[in-house]
Amino acid sequence: MSIDYSHINKFSSFIKNKNYLFSREEILSVLNKETIDKAFKSLSGWENYEPTPLLNLNKLSKDLGLKNIFYKDESKRFGLKSFKALGGAYAVAEVSAGRKDVVVATATAGNHGKSVAWGAKRVGIACKIFISEFVTETRADEMRKLGAEVTRVKGNYENSLDECIKQSKENGWEIVQDVAWEDYQKVPKLTMAGYSVMIEEISKQTDHYITHIFLQAGVGGMASGVIAGVARYFRRIPKIIIVEPKNADCVLKSIDAGKLTRVEIEKESIMGGMSCGDVSLVPWQILKNSVNNCMSIPDDDIPLSVAMLAKGYFGDDNIVAGECSAPALISINVSCNNEEIKKDLELDMNSNVLLIGCEGDTDLKLYNELLSKGSEQLSNG
Numbered sequence: 001m002s003i004d005y006s007h008i009n010k011f012s013s014f015i016k017n018k019n020y021l022f023s024r025e026e027i028l029s030v031l032n033k034e035t036i037d038k039a040f041k042s043l044s045g046w047e048n049y050e051p052t053p054l055l056n057l058n059k060l061s062k063d064l065g066l067k068n069i070f071y072k073d074e075s076k077r078f079g080l081k082s083f084k085a086l087g088g089a090y091a092v093a094e095v096s097a098g099r100k101d102v103v104v105a106t107a108t109a110g111n112h113g114k115s116v117a118w119g120a121k122r123v124g125i126a127c128k129i130f131i132s133e134f135v136t137e138t139r140a141d142e143m144r145k146l147g148a149e150v151t152r153v154k155g156n157y158e159n160s161l162d163e164c165i166k167q168s169k170e171n172g173w174e175i176v177q178d179v180a181w182e183d184y185q186k187v188p189k190l191t192m193a194g195y196s197v198m199i200e201e202i203s204k205q206t207d208h209y210i211t212h213i214f215l216q217a218g219v220g221g222m223a224s225g226v227i228a229g230v231a232r233y234f235r236r237i238p239k240i241i242i243v244e245p246k247n248a249d250c251v252l253k254s255i256d257a258g259k260l261t262r263v264e265i266e267k268e269s270i271m272g273g274m275s276c277g278d279v280s281l282v283p284w285q286i287l288k289n290s291v292n293n294c295m296s297i298p299d300d301d302i303p304l305s306v307a308m309l310a311k312g313y314f315g316d317d318n319i320v321a322g323e324c325s326a327p328a329l330i331s332i333n334v335s336c337n338n339e340e341i342k343k344d345l346e347l348d349m350n351s352n353v354l355l356i357g358c359e360g361d362t363d364l365k366l367y368n369e370l371l372s373k374g375s376e377q378l379s380n381g
Contacts, residue, residue: 271299
């Protein structure tokens with residue numbers, strides 16, 4: 001039975017990058033082959049490592065008139081239910097380098113902190129986590145269960161990061177952050193190298209050339225890590241489209257302006273891990289010329305998308321997808337149901353689209369709320 005997906009159609013902005021010029025050489029000068037290859041060699045040797053599934057959303061691709069829509073299901077990553085397991089934990093291993101007297105610290109909206117906490121537990125060192133007032137207690141408890149000491153800071157993510165930096169300097173802790181700034185770039189590059197592992201896996205999971213990748217962005221770490229992976233592992237370069245929350249579209253604003261541009265977040269998005277006001281410095285060096293287009297979306301269609309993924313509407317699999325996985329699904333629907341965007345992106349029957357399902361039910365309470373709301377929307381037609 002053909003299903004009408006056109007009701008998942010809300011977007012706020014769509015722009016084209018006037019400075020687009022994809023250069024493998026430039027990208028791999030920011031994150032070099034040796035760093036990328038070392039990350040894969042290390043992570044693939046960890047206990048319980050296995051490539052996460054690359055699912056085919058065959059029902060959706062048929063109804064949208066595309067050849068394939070592939071969904072990289074990161075809910076299966078190391079039991080942490082998120083792609084972040086590839087970044088923070090790997091950086092902890094590299095920073096600690098076998099030393100047991102190291103204390104690592106980070107600020108987080110949830111998944112990165114969980115990865116750092118797991119990484120610290122894995123190598124047997126102490127971990128300090130700083131979270132904002134907007135991070136749920138469910139996420140805080142997940143980090144505490146891994147042995148981390150969690151400190152809640154009044155304000156938003158940037159406030160928690162400021163406090164993390166302040167206390168780390170005072171106490172001699174090693175900051176393991178996925179955000180880069182002046183004089184702090186090595187560790188964010190390690191997390192990005194970890195994220196590139198997804199593309200190494202995908203390059204071996206399908207013989208189809210990927211023509212389009214829709215990438216969620218917060219500060220840009222995952223997106224730039226994936227793009228570096230494309231430069232390293234893909235023979236053909238796909239179109240790359242960034243998707244962000246309406247109220248936190250710092251990559252879109254920066255791409256549009258041709259320079260780093262801060263967004264003042266007036267209302268936090270339900271896509272908490274993507275609700276960021278500044279693009280990270282190292283990712284920007286990759287994103288500024290390698291992204292074709294950017295799109296921003298409101299929160300409206302998140303619950304419905306979560307429910308439709310869970311109930312197998314888009315393919316043969318019932319997929320557990322968190323609030324930051326849903327935007328990838330929304331963005332391909334928006335693109336195919338808007339003739340102008342579809343034409344601009346050259347989406348057609350020859351297109352092989354890649355979506356990154358970046359997380360599962362990492363916040364179980366929120367996931368169940370979204371699933372319940374989305375299921376009710378489905379029942380009501």
